Amino acid sequence: MRSWPTKTLALGGDYNPEQWPRSVWDEDVDLMRRANISFVSLGIFSWSWLEPAKGEYEFEWLDVIMDKLHAGGVAVDLATATATPPPWLSAAHPEILPVDVDGHTLWPGSRQAWCPTSPVFREYALALTRQMATRYHEHPALAMWHVSNEYACHNLPCYCDECARHFRTWLERRYTTLDALNDAWGTAFWSQRYTAWDQVLPPRRSTTFNNPTHVLDYKRFSSDALLDFMRAERAVLDELSPGVPVTTNFMTLDHFRHLDYAQWTPTVDVVSTDHYIVDSLEHPRSELAFSGDLTRGLAGGAPWMLMEHSTSAVNWQPTNHAKSPGQTIRDALAHVARGADTIGWFQWRQSRAGSEKFHSAVVPHAGADSARFREVEELGRIAGRLGELVGSRVEAKVALLHDYQAIWAAEGPCMPSTELDAQEAAHTIHRLLHDRGVTCDVVHPSADLTAYAVVVVPQLYLVTDAHAAAVAAAAEAGAQVVVTYFSGISDENDHVRLGGYPGAFRDLLGVRVEEFFPLGPDSDVALADGTGTWWSEDVTTLPGTEVLTTYAGGPLAGRPAVTRRDVGGGAAWYLSTLPDDATLGTLLDDVLSAASVEPAVADLPRGVEATRRSDGTQSWLFLLNHTDTEQTVAASGYDLVTAAAVDGSVRLAAGATAVIRQE
Structure with missing residues (x-):
């Protein structure tokens, strides 16, 4: 097992070598070395490549790339590969597919087409997890397990009959008696009193408004159902791959509110999240800061992992804006300022085909001879200097x-x-x-x-x-x-x-x-x-x-x-x-x-973000200039971004950042 990178700010992201001919793999590892990439998340959507037919596993290609990454000094956050079932599984067992509020089946053709409570899907997913854990526990590249991916991003809530059965079981555990359920739900209103458990259904489309507590409990149940699934995969990993840290990527963006992550954090060894800037928001940079502070809160103040963000444009907004020069570095360090010790992108190499082919990546369609890749290389050099603050915590009163x-x-x-x-x-x-x-x-x-x-x-x-x-x-x-x-x-x-x-x-x-x-x-x-x-x-x-x-x-x-x-x-x-x-x-x-709460910096110019991390002996002042003009901030110390001393004030160019070590 490889230790997680801690002598540097860990940089990396999703790597999908199965999308590319093997002739590209050696180039990928060489480019990772150039950019100071220290980890990758591997195998997230690889189920159909790892198990092309029921019980027939093909691991040779994954063995090869794991070996190459290890030789290149890259740690692997290895996915259980259970995020999306392969077509053969959906075709053989259509009962695993989720159902929407109107009773329509959500068919394969995208991703996450599985019901959170399906016993059939669970059986197949846990079988794959057992194979992965058994085969790769001793691999020297393995540094962390990555369970599934972005739980509930597309398949929650599900309103199928299987979920209805599990919901009733969940309610019986929560309330024990129907009298307690009726009291909690206020079913004296609108003649909603239940006299048998099998009368209770999910809050499907009805004639008018559903019972508010019924709706609330279904959201609680849905979050718990996926958490139970995550725990089942975790149990397999604990049995067959003990000692390897386990995570799953949360989504602490403002618009994602499907899961009660406060209930999920005890199940992971390190909190990780995905975050993407939504340009339609009135204050997108403030939302980024809120997300970081929320993730740190979920982590109990400890450092956390940014598993995914974008080097530039995404692919799912009405207009997908490219980031300005310098913004790739600034956005990454904005998360570090909020407590992240690991910075990941989706994805390493920009896809040629598929729904995310126009989503930016570390290596864009233009290749490594591009301004975007050179900016990542510069961040890689900065990340090496930022290794000294890894493990420190954000100060907040x-x-x-x-x-x-x-x-x-x-x-x-x-x-x-x-x-x-x-x-x-x-x-x-x-x-x-x-x-x-x-x-x-x-x-x-x-x-x-x-x-x-x-x-x-x-x-x-x-x-x-x-x-x-x-x-x-x-x-x-x-x-x-x-x-x-x-x-x-x-x-x-x-x-x-x-x-x-x-x-x-x-x-x-x-x-x-x-x-x-x-x-x-x-x-x-x-x-x-x-x-x-x-x-x-x-x-x-x-x-x-x-x-x-x-x-x-x-x-x-x-x-x-x-x-x-x-x-x-x-x-x-x-x-x-x-x-x-x-x-x-x-x-x-x-x-x-x-x-008596003071800001991180007095007289902070408008548009400049200031936060501080500390290890009890020294602190690091983060300054991020979100404006299009030069700004001057009073500070002294040593700037790890420019590798230069700061005496009294720092001049931040438009869009620039500084991380100033102070005793």
């Missing part, structure tokens, strides 16, 4: 709470507004802090909050009593707690907490809301010191609560909009609307000042 199950509930049927994204407040507050050079740990509500000076609770619609109590305890202990609208509304069964909103946080905040006044995407409400967007509420303050801002127009004119209450050694702030950037930024400055 602000926690921003994130819970996939709360997001699922807030996205359920029949909510006060279908226009409001469940993450609107989270992304906005994170972006404004990010612009100030203040780093957030994006963490689950169950995380230890005692080390944070600021705790942000953005639109945490669903919250348990225990998690609400932990937030209150953080304020008592001295933290500045910021809670936004539409938080604390329901319990874990999506039952509204009675007595006035925001339910679970009402006493902490010292406010009581009787009614919501949602705003559309093209409307706003005047505030005494700015403008509110997306949402407003009829707020009444309780004794001891200070009104910071009021509504200045509309039906709520004169009513409280933003409040603050002293709590123990800290304070609790409430935002019943989402203020405009300037107003919210000023408020956050007040919160940070009260918490």
Whole structure:
């Protein structure tokens, strides 16, 4: 077994040699050496090449490339190859195919055409996993196992009869009795009371709105079903290939919300994720930072792996923009700034055919004699110098709470507004802090909050009593707690907490809301010191609560909009609307000042990103210039990007980066 590269920032990505004649393989390994590539993910979509017919395995080609990679000094993150079944399996067993909400079978011809609960698919997938683990456990190139690929990217949720049977079993484990299920689902409404388990179905297409808790539980079940599948493959690897680290690539992009990754992290030895920039977003660079902070939160603050991102354009957006010169390096280091110790791309060599032939790669269609490959080579040289920070951690004194199950509930049927994204407040507050050079740990509500000076609770619609109590305890202990609208509304069964909103946080905040006044995407409400967007509420303050801002127009004119209450050694702030950037930024400055939280760099120029990693002895200041003009930042130390000393200030060219070692 080969050790994972740790003396350098590991660079690599998906490698698909089966797409190319063997005459290209030696060139690939030579180019990897040139670019300082230290790992590849191998075999992810190779099932049809490894098992071309039932029980007939062809490993010779994989043996050859594994040997070549080992000789070239490249570590292998070897996939179990179970991400997509081969055509012969789907043809022999069409019952493995997933079914959509309308009862339509999703046929082969793309990828991930398999039902998450299919016992037949599981049997074949585990058989292949056993073959892989047995054959390659002792191979000197093997450094890590890569289970499946991007779980739930295309085949979740599935509504087939097999999933219906597994769903009922899942519900029986969760609730034990039908009475408990009926109570949790509120089936007294619309005559939905169940009197036998076999009456329960997935929330398929119905006449109108499905039961919200039914929908929520099906999302929980679907995430658990795939997690159970991942654990089954992991069990085979633990049996036949003990001691080799195991991972699977999460997808912590904002638009991917199918899996509760907080439940998945104990199953992997190292957290890894895929991230691609979505150009249609209003703030794509801020979303990248949020994704990195979320991934680090899932990893418990430990370094993590960026398994996939793109060197340039992707292939799945309406318009797939190429990255500007220098952006390949800057985007990669943006993830390192957020805690990644491994940087991977999809993919190594750009495909000639198939659905992703116009997706960028390390070696583009133009070949190694190209600006894109030369930029990767430059990053390879930088990666060697960045080896000294591998294992260090990102410094953050602000926690921003994130819970996939709360997001699922807030996205359920029949909510006060279908226009409001469940993450609107989270992304906005994170972006404004990010612009100030203040780093957030994006963490689950169950995380230890005692080390944070600021705790942000953005639109945490669903919250348990225990998690609400932990937030209150953080304020008592001295933290500045910021809670936004539409938080604390329901319990874990999506039952509204009675007595006035925001339910679970009402006493902490010292406010009581009787009614919501949602705003559309093209409307706003005047505030005494700015403008509110997306949402407003009829707020009444309780004794001891200070009104910071009021509504200045509309039906709520004169009513409280933003409040603050002293709590123990800290304070609790409430935002019943989402203020405009300037107003919210000023408020956050007040919160940070009260918490004595300083940015990574004072007087940070607009458009320059600043974060810091530390190992307790020294720290590394990351500066990324996202503007098209030169910027100057006050700093001293040694820049690992340019390999030059910095004395007092660093001049960042347009789009440039610096990683400055400081004692």
